[in-house]
Amino acid sequence: MLGPHLLRRLKADVLKGMPSKSEFIVRVELSPMQKKYYKYILTRNFGALNTRGCQVSLLNIMMDLKKCCNHPYLFPTASADAPRLPNGAYEGTALRKACGKLELLHLMLKQLKDQGHRVLIFSQMTKMLDILEDFCEAEGYHYERIDGGITGSSRQDAIDRFNVAGAKAFIFLLSTRAGGLGINLATADTVIIYDSDWNPHNDIQAFSRAHRIGQANKVMIFRFVTRASVEERITQVAKKKMMLTHLVVRPGLGNKGGAMSKKELDDILKFGTEELFKDEQGSDQSSIVYDEDSVSKLIDRSQVGMEEREMAMNEYLSSFKVASYSVKEGEQEVSLGLVFH
Template sequence: MSNDDLYSDTIDSESDTTNDDREQVTQKDLEERVGLLCLEVEVDICVGVGVDAAPLRLHVPKDLLKSGVELREYQVRIEGVEWMHKLWSKQVGGAILADEMGLGKTIQTISFLLLLHRSAPSSRFLVVTPLSLIENWADEFQKFAAPSSVNVVKYTGSKEERGLLREKIASKDLPFDVLLVTYENVSTDIDFIRSFDWTALIVDEAHRLKNPLSLLHTTLLTLLPPPFKLLLTGTPVQNNLNELESLLSFSCPRVFGESPPDGTLARLYGGSNKDSETTRNKALKDLNTLIRPFMLRREKETVLTLPPMKETILYTPMTDLQKKLYKSILTKDMSAFDTGKKTALMNVLMQLRKCCNHPYLFDGIEPEPFQPGNHLYESSGKLFLLDSLLSHLHKSKHRVLLFSQMTHMLDILQDYLAYRNYSAVRLDGSIRGQERHAAVTSFTDGDTGAFVFLLSTRAGGVGLNLTTADTVIFFDSDFNPMMDMQAAARAHRIGQTKPVSVIRLLSEGSVEEVIFKRARAKRSLSDAVVSTSTTSASSSITDALKSPTDIISMLRFGVSALADTADVSERVRVLVDGFIADSTQEVVSDAIQEDASITRMKEQITRKMKMRLSL
């Protein structure tokens, strides 16, 4: 995965859209469309439309599900399978199931497809999923669907292997009702895919459709006749309202217009930094009401009784080696500040993020020849802290998910874990298919499983059920907070029986603090759009790193903190002791704890920033 894949779409929140001559839609136009469609469809969950239709109270026949499998009430009643079935039966066009991660979107979807197949045995369903999740979908059908209820075929493999599958399907030697296909293969083999009439199209991790000009988005729109489109995503709003509009226009063009969208939602509901908080919140509340009939969002706290999840932020000091390297990067790349070119500035930002993680991410820093030893963790403030944390967690028999975005950082962590003799397994973007399944099994295998599951945030943050773990550690944070939310949800989901502790490591006085602050603001905006609660938006939905000035401001943050001469080992001891003491207290869901001394230091840094410190 390239750096562009990792960062560009999370920093520049401008989706690729085209300018056209379509007449601008007003807020009244949109609301009238929704109202008329709700009356036609009799969707009684529409807000403010005045529909008072009796709910279907649909039931999924028990013989469709494997013996012992039962749906929870929220999964089948008016807010679940019944909702999907109603929109399908009334030919609305599509819907977005946006339940929070861990609420069982997969089993709800399988139940919906089983129900449709029972009523129309000749129907066929196309499930489009990332390659990393195709085995998971096959496993879930086997786990939940009654034997012989549907025939599921995985359309994957090499070009030759897929050719053999096509021959078997054409000769009817391989009958199927559900075809599982990857993002890549649906585009490569679209002529074959288009040769079938699909009753329903399911797109998993559907936020991948956020760019209306992407190959996946445009390819799937060529399916004729258009099937019912069900989009599955726990993060329908990641950066801006243009992305949400892209999903809505794809799934329900009758209301939100044909793709590509024209930015109507951002224009009508996005607001600006000049708007008051009251104005912004009202606009997002109106948007929430508008999209609610077509996008279903439930949160764990409203439908499940799960053990609580608590987030602790530990601001870690940098070692002298890290500070020296940090200063060197800023000094060496002064030309980037002079030119103001965004690409050059982003490169500086990336180098500083690497420095915050570990100096060995740079060539020539690690002593040669490589010898395992204490230097692995003593060179990095974060790893120094992690060493103490893992010692406590191992003694207390916790199980840990350890996330990082950088594969080279995973290499260093893997060497460190081996040096400390901690049992560990690893999953990153290079691990596919059966290897991925084996890694998960190795970790989840009861009390004999590995102590640490080492994962890349993007590859390991979706489609996995890892409730064996009760501790999630983010070694570094994503620009896109939804990625971290998805990753944490691997442990905090249906099946979890223990309180979950989420620990986030941030290098104090560094660019990481600003990245996290921006990510937290972005998350509040997403919550305000899709949540059914009274979430407030803290800033404009369009807030992002759009200009070189924004990036320079981020790079300059915390420069004065590099002069701090506090002893790293003593600071780490205080932080770990505080974490251990706090973890014995009552756990409060989603609480964020900050060490008081670090908070005071941050205030000092802020005061110095106001003095216009120059580099």
């Protein structure tokens, strides 16, 4: 029914020699400080998790858990206790060690810079971009930034400065919504999605800032996901939405989707909590640890390196619940049914 009314042209249809893009989910551990706050949020709100008719409260908890996965300094108490420099910025080493994602980012950016790549970093939270600014200052990286508060000529000036030949800026910090449309940043060839959006199409719009006509290099997209946390469950939900999109309206044309039920919210919030509370003794036997060698394999753009990571990704994604479809043929009609494994 929809087919005759849809007309789509993909970049691949317009430009045959377009460089490829590869997306990888990079799983990160919570730092000790993040684990402390994650447990605090869950235990403080335990009553809300088990009572009826408190959707707003559950969404608030979910936002707090997402903040915790991004950086504990997003909470006023952690921010107030954090060591700072004389200019008011956060001290670099403490800032990095407080968050598993920043520890990995520190290792990745060092190698990407040495190899001559340029990076776009997307986050949904502008306060997270403030923290990333302090991180870039501490690491000594030149950067540009766009979020909803930067409009008009200053926005275009930042893009022009980044794209000019011989530009100093190595990193471009963008908010997913404000930096996701109508911007050409094809001079960068690496995209880091620091935290994923509920709607996978917003993230697709974001990394399409680099993977577009004018891009000369292979584009690598790294999506940071905190292991056994609310973020990992969000990735599963996003994957299910993408499957439905592919089935119903062809790739790339998704709708926003309705509000989530209380059960779905419960399910997302409780995901991974059992493992988190089991870890009271501090045993790190199954934790993911990144060193310089593993990071160099992660950002390796050679054919062999890509194939190895593709296999690992497929194994990881196959562990998620996936929507598959089967066509049942009756006497009069053909119906499409969704079967969830």
